[in-house]
Amino acid sequence: MNYKNYPMVSRVVFGRGSFNQLGDIIAPERLNRKAPFIFLVDDVFKGNSDLTSRIPLAYDDQLLYISAEQEPKTSQVDELVESIILTHKDRPSGIIGIGGGTILDLAKAVAIMLTNEGEAKNYQGWDLVKNPAIYHVGIPTISGTGAEVSRTTILTGPERKLGINSDYTPFDQVILDPELTKDVPKDQWFYTGMDCFVHCIESLNGTYLNAFSQSYGEKALELCKEIFIEDNLSEEESADKLMMASWHGGMSIAYSQVGVAHAMSYGLGYLLGIKHGVGNCIVFEHLEDYYPEGVALYKAMRKKHNIKIPQGICADLHDDEFDIMIDVALSLEPLWENAIGKNWKQVITRNKLKALYQKM
Numbered sequence: 001m002n003y004k005n006y007p008m009v010s011r012v013v014f015g016r017g018s019f020n021q022l023g024d025i026i027a028p029e030r031l032n033r034k035a036p037f038i039f040l041v042d043d044v045f046k047g048n049s050d051l052t053s054r055i056p057l058a059y060d061d062q063l064l065y066i067s068a069e070q071e072p073k074t075s076q077v078d079e080l081v082e083s084i085i086l087t088h089k090d091r092p093s094g095i096i097g098i099g100g101g102t103i104l105d106l107a108k109a110v111a112i113m114l115t116n117e118g119e120a121k122n123y124q125g126w127d128l129v130k131n132p133a134i135y136h137v138g139i140p141t142i143s144g145t146g147a148e149v150s151r152t153t154i155l156t157g158p159e160r161k162l163g164i165n166s167d168y169t170p171f172d173q174v175i176l177d178p179e180l181t182k183d184v185p186k187d188q189w190f191y192t193g194m195d196c197f198v199h200c201i202e203s204l205n206g207t208y209l210n211a212f213s214q215s216y217g218e219k220a221l222e223l224c225k226e227i228f229i230e231d232n233l234s235e236e237e238s239a240d241k242l243m244m245a246s247w248h249g250g251m252s253i254a255y256s257q258v259g260v261a262h263a264m265s266y267g268l269g270y271l272l273g274i275k276h277g278v279g280n281c282i283v284f285e286h287l288e289d290y291y292p293e294g295v296a297l298y299k300a301m302r303k304k305h306n307i308k309i310p311q312g313i314c315a316d317l318h319d320d321e322f323d324i325m326i327d328v329a330l331s332l333e334p335l336w337e338n339a340i341g342k343n344w345k346q347v348i349t350r351n352k353l354k355a356l357y358q359k360m
């Protein structure tokens with residue numbers, strides 16, 4: 001057995017209002033005393049002076065607003081990298097992502113691709129990145145994905161939706177300021193929060209489970225229950241706890257894997273552009289055979305918060321489209337092996353997946 005030796009986020013700040021410290025935190029990282037920081041900011045914050053006025057721009061620093069409407073693409077990463085290289089003489093001092101999983105993943109990928117040759121699609125997979133990324137900072141504004149703590153950045157490429165998993169992917173610095181999540185719309189709060197919940201269920205019920213993953217997964221699950229079921233938290237307590245649940249959920253899958261919901265949700269994402277959080281919910285509705293307790297709990301949470309999950313999204317698909325989704329899902333072998341075990345290929349057939357997709 002050769003155990004993985006994983007890097008982690010090297011520095012983290014937690015606290016309401018900690019975003020105010022961003023300038024002080026990054027100042028010592030400025031290269032050549034003037035090389036720019038590039039801020040990638042979710043465009044939902046455009047015109048929101050409460051946040052934008054606190055972004056500490058200096059010298060040639062650049063602020064790029066980015067839409068989170070679509071999940072990150074390898075081509076988008078390549079374009080961003082090219083425009084940054086063309087705009088600035090100096091290699092940037094760092095990339096700072098401010099937003100949800102979409103923006104955090106873009107920030108990680110851009111930081112990697114500024115020091116690695118070629119196109120982002122060539123690095124989708126495991127441990128393909130050769131050179132360390134430039135300094136990168138993640139500042140989540142919505143909680144649940146664990147992207148702030150993970151060793152991957154999930155990108156849709158021409159051939160697949162797959163992460164750049166590497167030792168250089170994790171952020172050098174994360175700022176956890178739960179205040180930044182206060183305006184997240186309720187449905188989105190639930191979808192992204194359920195990403196965390198599903199990480200816990202898939203990790204805790206997987207064959208890869210070990211004490212490391214379990215300790216984080218159990219804590220995250222306990223927090224999810226407090227937040228989504230028990231209902232005796234103030235709004236602030238709930239936001240604080242969800243930010244930590246996301247962190248723990250992400251840590252839990254670092255040393256294990258996700259499972260059936262994620263594999264199938266990637267298929268929906270690749271073919272139909274369904275976003276990760278809501279995609280997991282759409283799939284999870286139908287996974288009682290695989291995660292009976294988790295699905296029951298999920299349904300109770302969905303009812304309690306009166307959240308609508310899109311239905312019938314696969315109603316009009318053709319066989320070749322089902323095949324595309326099934327191919328994407330089945331290509332994620334470690335997810336199935338974690339969920340089902342080494343013999344998963346005997347258990348998970350194309351017909352089974354098709355029947356599940358047809359229900360969605």
Ligand code: NAD
Nearest residue numbers: 044071100101102141142145147150152154183184192276
């Ligand atoms: P997101 O970043 O796609 O954002 C969802 C919506 O919430 C967007 O409309 C965004 O503008 C809005 N939003 C974000 N913060 C807000 C705020 N404070 N106020 C109001 N609106 C706000 O959502 P997400 O669920 O965090 O991220 C999904 C992405 O994360 C997917 O691309 C998925 O692949 C990725 N992901 C990555 C990892 C990882 O480990 N790298 C893990 C899970 C998911």
Ligand code: ZN
Nearest residue numbers: 145195199262
């Ligand atoms: Zn996820």
